[in-house]
Each structure stands twice: as structure tokens, then as C-alpha cells.
Amino acid sequence: MRMLLRGAAALAAVVSVASLTSGAAAQPRPEKPAGTTRAAAAQIPPGVTAGVAVYDRHAGAFTEQVNESAQFRSASVVKLLLALDFLWDRGPDYTIPAADRARLEPMLRSSNDAAANYYWSTYGGSAIIDRMAHPDRLDLRDTQEPPAGYPGYWGYTAVSARDTVAIYRYILEKAPAPVRTFIMDNLRASTRCASDKFDQHFGIAGAFDRPWAVKQGWAGKYADGTCGPQGAAGAARAATGEGAGEAERPAARGAAELDLSRPALHSTGTVGADDRSIVAVLTTHPVGTSYGKAYTDIGRLTRSLNVPGGVRPAGTWFGTWSEFVNVRKGPTTGHDRITQLPAGVEVLVGCQVRGQVVNVPPYSNDWWAYLPQYKGYISNIYISSPDNRLPNVPECAE
Structure with a gap:
């Protein structure tokens, strides 16, 4: 034994x-007739609260929508908006100064929090969210600035699964080519170990073979992510910065309806050749959930989804x-x-x-x-x- x-x-x-799991590409289900409902494939583990949206860019339709308009605290998914805001209207060639490239690349690839703090504090904080959600820009329906009393907490920005899909659709379909290339190339180069030593290749990155591009997010008290050859201290700690802008602190009573107490784990990005499917899986977990448990649960949920163009890894x-x-x-x-x-x-x-x-x-x-x-x-x-x-x-x- x-x-x-x-x-x-x-x-x-x-x-x-x-x-x-098979190595065959997942096939989209037929679109539902008008006026009917269709059960989603999404299998949400017990105790997990989830908002899910999967958009097939070839068919121009969603294959999964579960609580797609529900608001979650963004954690590091908001870094997509920080990057887009900085790159907005930067001129015909969209040249990125070397100092900013040195911040933006680790922010997108390795979820670097110091870079997010810099852009949040330098370019207006919550005003960034108002600009990017405005109809003149991305016209986001559920995205809101952090609640009153949390001005420095960029990760307390409210987002939804459907708005996350809208952000990726803008990047892929409307953004100037240099902006699209810069952002997507960095998301395709996502590092397994994030800057804070959390293993960030959960959800999409574990459920599908490449090609994929991901921007992940996590926030709350977890057992250490234990990523990297140096290992980790082993003590439970807060996901500082990731989803907070600085160390997490308890939500003030009545600060907002947004859930700021349960640990969050989000997987967003694209899957398949030509970024065929956009996937947004936003989740929160019971207080006290270990990182490994949350990592496993979001993996099971993501593997259950109908993602056209996605190839499941063999094993x-x-x-x-x-x-x-x-x-x-x-x-x-x-x-x-x-x-x-x-x-x-x-x-x-x-x-x-x-x-x-x-x-x-x-x-x-x-x-x-x-x-x-x-x-x-x-x-x-x-x-x-x-x-x-x-x-x-x-x-x-x-």
C-alpha cells in the first residue's frame, strides 16, 4: 500500500x-431558438459562487452564460483596463516608452502589483474605471469603480463576466493593431509563477492546450501559492496587492454590496487558434478555502465549459x-x-x-x-x- x-x-x-480527457477540439452547441432557454454545461462546485461567459468569435454568439451580469471584485483582471487606459490615443505608432514597457509587460504576464499601483496612482485611480467603462470607450454595463472608502484598492473594481468578454472583444476586434498585439502577446506569455509567487496557471491555462492567452486574478486569505524553485514560507497570508492595491483589509460595513470578504479566483482570456473563444470565469469561495482547493474548483468548472476551438490536454x-x-x-x-x-x-x-x-x-x-x-x-x-x-x-x- x-x-x-x-x-x-x-x-x-x-x-x-x-x-x-480527449485531445479533440470542443464543438459549439447549436444556437437556441428565440424565446427558449438552454441549460449551460457549466458545473459549479459546491460552495463556489461563479459568473461565467464564453463567447465564440467565429459564430458571433455565447455558448455559456451563467450569472454573466453578476458583479465580482476584479482582483487583477482590472489590469487589462489599466493597460488599455495608458495605451489609449498614444499616437499613430503607439510607441511605448521603455520605462512603461518595463512595467506593463510584468503587469500583464506575471500580474505585477507594483506596476498596477503605479498606473492607478499616476493616472487618476477610480477615474480610470470611469473613463474605460464610458460609452465613448468600452461601454461596460456592470463595471464600477471601487466602493467609497477604498480609493486605493484597484482590485475592488466591480466587473462581470459579460463585461470581461466585452473588454477582450474590444482588444481583439476594435483596438489599434499595435495595442492588440502588445496586450495579447503578453497574455500569451503568461508566466506560471506570478510576481508574488502564486501559481497562476489555473482555470483556462490548465483546462486547455495552447494556444491560449490569460489574465488571471486572485484575492483573499489563502495558503501560500508555493510557486517557483525557491518555494514559499508556508504560512497562510493575504494575497497582498493582488485584488487590493495594497494589503487586504476587511470591508467596512455597508461599504458596498460587492462581496469583499470571500476569497476570489478568476480566470479570463482567449482559447484556440485565432483567439476563437473568449472565456471569463469569475469565482468566490468560502472563507477559509485553501488556495489548492480554490485552484482545483475553478479548474473543474473551466473544464466543464463548452469552449469552441479549445483542445483538452490528454491525461x-x-x-x-x-x-x-x-x-x-x-x-x-x-x-x-x-x-x-x-x-x-x-x-x-x-x-x-x-x-x-x-x-x-x-x-x-x-x-x-x-x-x-x-x-x-x-x-x-x-x-x-x-x-x-x-x-x-x-x-x-x-
């Missing part, structure tokens, strides 16, 4: 999904246990560490191979799982499955 979760209750919480999804599990370049503890997993997160396993024996007394295991989305290996001892060798997972080719 191999190492299982400590305690039956914890095991039930991270039990393997073990659902094989099997499994839950993991333990904190700060190392992903290594090879199937031994002597191989270099690539990153660490958020505690309890689901991972896609492509194949497995025998390697070094790993001991977690009283158990041991010499099988290792290859994670194609990380391009590395973890010991099977940390995967929630009853046997050393994972079921329905092939051995890795030589």
Missing part, C-alpha cells in the same frame, strides 16, 4: 477525479496531498526542483515511471508521475490513489 491522505475526511476532500486528473510537493526534472529527489505545488491541488498526469524510492513512514513508493503541464515529475506517494501504480495511466516511453 502507498501513502494516503492523513485521515479519511481529508482523503474524501481530495479524492482523484481520474477523468480521462488523467488526480488529487494530491501534503504541502509544498516538489516537481522535479526527473524521477528522483536528486533532480533539480522546477516548482512546488499548491497544497492539495489537482494535477494532470500524462504517464508514470519507476524511479527513486520515496519513504513517508510507514509507506514507500518508487513510482513517479509525469506532469506535462509542469514538464516535471512528482512521487506517486503524494497522489491520492490507493495503489503505488496509478490506475489507467500508461508507463512513460523511454
Whole structure:
């Protein structure tokens, strides 16, 4: 027998999904006749509040709409508006000064908060939101500036799934070509590790093979994101800046109807060749939810969606246990560490191979799982499955 979760209750919480995914592109459903309703494919995990919109640019129609007008605090999704506001009417060639390029690129690729703070404070704060939501610009219906009493909290901007789709449609269909190219190229170059060391390749980035482009957002108290070869401190902390503009603080009573208390996790962007589908998945989670649990839940929700042009990665999804599990370049503890997993997160396993024996007394295991989305290996001892060798997972080719 191999190492299982400590305690039956914890095991039930991270039990393997073990659902094989195909490599075939998802096909759009026929459009519904006028005056009828159609159930969405979206499967929202228990306890999660979600706003979802998927827009097929080839068909010119939505394939998913669930609570699409509901307002969520934007977290770092608002950085799209900060970038667009700065780039607005910058002249015929839209030249970006070197100092601004050095801020904008990490803001879009790695969700850098210092850059967002700079643009928010330099160009008018909440006035940026008013300008961008105005009918003369993007004509956003649900987007509003942060509530009274939170002038520096850019991440408390209210957004909706349908407005997020509208932002991407402007970038892809109406923005000047240099603006479109700059923003989308940076979103396509999204780094797995964000500037604050949170693993930001959840949702869209985990549910579909490339090509995709993403701008993610997270805010609230989470167990550390544990991303990067240096690992993380391991203490629960606030997602400072991300979704706040500075360290999170409790919402004042009556400040706004916007939910500022539950942790938020958002995945937005485009999927497929020629950015065929625009996807917006905005979520909040019960207070006390771990980052790995929220990461897993938004992944399951995103994988359930009808996303035309999206190709599902091949492999099997499994839950993991333990904190700060190392992903290594090879199937031994002597191989270099690539990153660490958020505690309890689901991972896609492509194949497995025998390697070094790993001991977690009283158990041991010499099988290792290859994670194609990380391009590395973890010991099977940390995967929630009853046997050393994972079921329905092939051995890795030589």
C-alpha cells in the first residue's frame, strides 16, 4: 500500500477525479431558438459562487452564460483596463516608452502589483474605471469603480463576466493593431509563477492546450501559492496587492454590496487558434478555502465549459496531498526542483515511471508521475490513489 491522505475526511476532500480527457477540439452547441432557454454545461462546485461567459468569435454568439451580469471584485483582471487606459490615443505608432514597457509587460504576464499601483496612482485611480467603462470607450454595463472608502484598492473594481468578454472583444476586434498585439502577446506569455509567487496557471491555462492567452486574478486569505524553485514560507497570508492595491483589509460595513470578504479566483482570456473563444470565469469561495482547493474548483468548472476551438490536454486528473510537493526534472529527489505545488491541488498526469524510492513512514513508493503541464515529475506517494501504480495511466516511453 502507498501513502494516503492523513485521515479519511481529508482523503474524501481530495479524492482523484481520474477523468480521462480527449485531445479533440470542443464543438459549439447549436444556437437556441428565440424565446427558449438552454441549460449551460457549466458545473459549479459546491460552495463556489461563479459568473461565467464564453463567447465564440467565429459564430458571433455565447455558448455559456451563467450569472454573466453578476458583479465580482476584479482582483487583477482590472489590469487589462489599466493597460488599455495608458495605451489609449498614444499616437499613430503607439510607441511605448521603455520605462512603461518595463512595467506593463510584468503587469500583464506575471500580474505585477507594483506596476498596477503605479498606473492607478499616476493616472487618476477610480477615474480610470470611469473613463474605460464610458460609452465613448468600452461601454461596460456592470463595471464600477471601487466602493467609497477604498480609493486605493484597484482590485475592488466591480466587473462581470459579460463585461470581461466585452473588454477582450474590444482588444481583439476594435483596438489599434499595435495595442492588440502588445496586450495579447503578453497574455500569451503568461508566466506560471506570478510576481508574488502564486501559481497562476489555473482555470483556462490548465483546462486547455495552447494556444491560449490569460489574465488571471486572485484575492483573499489563502495558503501560500508555493510557486517557483525557491518555494514559499508556508504560512497562510493575504494575497497582498493582488485584488487590493495594497494589503487586504476587511470591508467596512455597508461599504458596498460587492462581496469583499470571500476569497476570489478568476480566470479570463482567449482559447484556440485565432483567439476563437473568449472565456471569463469569475469565482468566490468560502472563507477559509485553501488556495489548492480554490485552484482545483475553478479548474473543474473551466473544464466543464463548452469552449469552441479549445483542445483538452490528454491525461488523467488526480488529487494530491501534503504541502509544498516538489516537481522535479526527473524521477528522483536528486533532480533539480522546477516548482512546488499548491497544497492539495489537482494535477494532470500524462504517464508514470519507476524511479527513486520515496519513504513517508510507514509507506514507500518508487513510482513517479509525469506532469506535462509542469514538464516535471512528482512521487506517486503524494497522489491520492490507493495503489503505488496509478490506475489507467500508461508507463512513460523511454
